[in-house]
Every structure is written in structure tokens, then in C-alpha cells.
Amino acid sequence: MNTVEPIRSKKAIKEIENILEKQGQRDLLIFLIGINCGLRISDILNLNVGDVKNKIYIDIIEKKTKKPKRFPINTKLKPLFEKFTKGRCDKEPLFLSIFDNRMERTQCYRIINKACKKAGIPDKIGTHTLRKTFGYHHYKKFRDVALLQKIFNHYSPETTLRYIGIEQDMIDKSYNDFIL
Numbered sequence: 001m002n003t004v005e006p007i008r009s010k011k012a013i014k015e016i017e018n019i020l021e022k023q024g025q026r027d028l029l030i031f032l033i034g035i036n037c038g039l040r041i042s043d044i045l046n047l048n049v050g051d052v053k054n055k056i057y058i059d060i061i062e063k064k065t066k067k068p069k070r071f072p073i074n075t076k077l078k079p080l081f082e083k084f085t086k087g088r089c090d091k092e093p094l095f096l097s098i099f100d101n102r103m104e105r106t107q108c109y110r111i112i113n114k115a116c117k118k119a120g121i122p123d124k125i126g127t128h129t130l131r132k133t134f135g136y137h138h139y140k141k142f143r144d145v146a147l148l149q150k151i152f153n154h155y156s157p158e159t160t161l162r163y164i165g166i167e168q169d170m171i172d173k174s175y176n177d178f179i180l
Contacts, residue, residue, distance in 0.1 A: 023111070035133045041108055048094055145160055
């Protein structure tokens, strides 16, 4: 199984946002939910308009774990949700394909991969990159692996650090800083 990596550069994230914004609000919003909420792509695509429209929190049952998850909608996402859901029915899928069906994971994979390649990030990218990017930057900002472990529903801090690529970063840094 190939593992994907987080997007470590904030500059690259901004570049991807700009690329996706030109493609449309849907593609940008999928990306922004992923990197700001840390949801799996299956949970992002399972959202309906009513899950975010006029809400302060998002309440879901995670598809993979079947566990409830509740988190606040941040100030970056709130106005985007308001614009994106205006005039739409609450029971409608939040993200629709060009055929007016609920979007599928493979379509998101192509959108994210294409945008990342345009931004100069050529490999180890997938839909799970969004969740790992959230984790990587959340850890870098707060340095609280226990909190991140809880957010991700991981069993150990080691799993979380390895998952977001911090463990390898620390190993690489130790090798680079160790010269005899």
C-alpha cells in the first residue's frame, strides 16, 4: 500500500487554494474542509447541505469508525459554507458531481492530484493528504500529540506522529544535525 504525505509548506497550500479557486468553489471547499477539519474524504463526501448550512458545529458519525464527531466550523469555512449552500435544500449532498450525484472519492482524487501537480507537488498525494496536512500543521502549531491523537481517534501518540510524518521529520533532522 502506498502512503501519502501531508503538504508541509504553507506556501504550497496557498498555491493549491489559488488553483482550486479558479476551478470552482466546490473543489476549493473540499480541499479546505480536508485541511481545516481533518476529516476523511469519505466523511467530507458524506456531508449534506443541512450538515453545514447555518451551523456553528459540524456533527457527524464517522463512516470508518462509526464514532460521533463534533467540531466547530472555523472562520475561514463559515462564509464559504454560507455562499455555497445559499438556496440549496438541506437533504441535498453538499458536493455534487457534474451528473448531480454525490461526488465520489476517485473524482476528488483526480482534482487534488491535478492541483498538487500544478503547484509543484508531484508525488505521494491522495485524498488522505488533506487529513494528514491538517494533522501535520495542527501538531506544528499546538505541539499537542495527545489532542491530535484524540481528534484522529488513534490508539497511541506514536501512531499519530508516524501518521502525519512528524516521526520521519524528527529522524531526518537528527541525522542532518549529527555530524562527527
